[in-house]
Amino acid sequence: MKVINLSYPISKKIEFKRPIVLAMGFFDGVHLGHQKVIKQAQKIAKQKDLPLAVLTYDHHPALVYKKLEGNAARYLSIWERKVDLFAKLGVDIVYRVNYNFAFQAQKPQAFVDNFLMRMNVDTVVAGFDHTYGAKKATMKDLPGYAQGRFNVNTVPADRLDDKKISSTRIRRNLEDGHMLTVNDLLGYSFETTGTVIHGLARGRTLGFPTANLEYSEFQQLPSEGVYIVSMLVNDQWLPAMASIGRNVTFGDHNPVTIEINILGFNQNIYGNEVKVQWLKKMRDEVKYTGKEALIEQLKRDEINTRTYFKNNS
Numbered sequence: 001m002k003v004i005n006l007s008y009p010i011s012k013k014i015e016f017k018r019p020i021v022l023a024m025g026f027f028d029g030v031h032l033g034h035q036k037v038i039k040q041a042q043k044i045a046k047q048k049d050l051p052l053a054v055l056t057y058d059h060h061p062a063l064v065y066k067k068l069e070g071n072a073a074r075y076l077s078i079w080e081r082k083v084d085l086f087a088k089l090g091v092d093i094v095y096r097v098n099y100n101f102a103f104q105a106q107k108p109q110a111f112v113d114n115f116l117m118r119m120n121v122d123t124v125v126a127g128f129d130h131t132y133g134a135k136k137a138t139m140k141d142l143p144g145y146a147q148g149r150f151n152v153n154t155v156p157a158d159r160l161d162d163k164k165i166s167s168t169r170i171r172r173n174l175e176d177g178h179m180l181t182v183n184d185l186l187g188y189s190f191e192t193t194g195t196v197i198h199g200l201a202r203g204r205t206l207g208f209p210t211a212n213l214e215y216s217e218f219q220q221l222p223s224e225g226v227y228i229v230s231m232l233v234n235d236q237w238l239p240a241m242a243s244i245g246r247n248v249t250f251g252d253h254n255p256v257t258i259e260i261n262i263l264g265f266n267q268n269i270y271g272n273e274v275k276v277q278w279l280k281k282m283r284d285e286v287k288y289t290g291k292e293a294l295i296e297q298l299k300r301d302e303i304n305t306r307t308y309f310k311n312n313s
């Protein structure tokens with residue numbers, strides 16, 4: 001899979017020799033609804049024996065017209081993860097457009113002529129609610145702007161439990177700690193990456209060493225609490241339990257950290273790049289009266305985690 005950066009106006013040096021089937025969208029999370037759009041484009045690409053391309057943006061479009069704070073500035077899938085998910089879906093080319101003011105300000109017809117026509121599209125596929133160009137033109141208008149020069153294919157809303165699958169719905173469930181719903185809506189387990197860094201070396205004194213993870217500030221995380229997770233260490237997925245919290249038993253003003261205890265594991269993994277799949281929330285973080293009470297709780301968490309993996313493997 002190739003990734004090609006584009007910005008407005010597209011450089012004259014870039015050539016688009018072969019016609020493509022293009023799936024358009026921001027695709028944050030690459031959830032089941034997005035997968036349906038990309039799979040539809042893939043089906044057409046196969047039928048026509050053309051490359052499958054995706055047109056997506058380098059950051060939230062909203063960043064151009066307002067200040068984004070907190071989770072609004074974060075992503076369900078940061079760029080590296082998005083690329084990974086596109087590759088898994090069999091995408092051949094990813095066009096990553098710098099979403100800046102000039103790009104956003106193009107009239108819909110200008111976007112179609114400057115980008116889609118220039119990119120040599122044979123067919124453009126997008127979800128029913130996709131918008132493009134200044135004043136947010138819709139998919140219904142796209143055949144008009146295409147003027148017969150390319151085909152337009154609109155994919156209807158994908159639903160789960162009779163509600164639309166959307167990035168907003170997934171974000172809300174993530175904030176509520178509803179991992180099972182999050183993972184159902186994504187069609188895969190919510191996954192983050194990080195580097196194992198040093199904490200306060202307290203975990204080992206509790207009998208539960210915890211790998212502390214440094215992660216991207218752009219990654220939206222599940223809400224604070226204690227979770228059952230799977231962690232990829234040296235090419236192996238291992239059962240583990242994680243805390244996203246402020247270690248409240250040990251003070252009131254600690255920063256939020258991600259700490260992960262891998263079950264039945266005892267290796268030095270400082271500096272490792274790891275992946276974490278967030279499977280289920282077990283409970284909220286609790287301020288215990290002391291170390292002993294926390295240790296008793298960690299033992300119960302371990303039993304619950306082991307039971308989960310026994311029943312779900």
Ligand SMILES: Cc1cc2nc3c(=O)[nH]c(=O)nc-3n(C[C@H](O)[C@H](O)[C@H](O)COP(=O)(O)O)c2cc1C
Nearest residue numbers: 199200201202203241243247248249259261285286
């Ligand atoms: C599964 C799990 C559950 C945890 N639950 C709590 C909790 O309820 N309250 C709390 O104060 N800390 C909790 N912690 C965080 C521990 O306080 C923290 O891992 C410990 O202080 C070690 O910190 P260190 O890695 O900085 O040495 C939990 C950690 C794990 C791995």
Ligand SMILES: Nc1ncnc2c1ncn2[C@@H]1O[C@H](COP(=O)(O)OP(=O)(O)O)[C@@H](O)[C@H]1O
Nearest residue numbers: 198199200201203204209210211262266269270
């Ligand atoms: N079962 C385990 N789960 C997580 N980390 C482990 C485990 N066994 C050993 N380790 C190692 O120990 C470190 C965690 O020990 P800990 O005392 O919690 O120190 P720190 O506060 O630096 O995280 C991890 O970063 C890892 O290198």
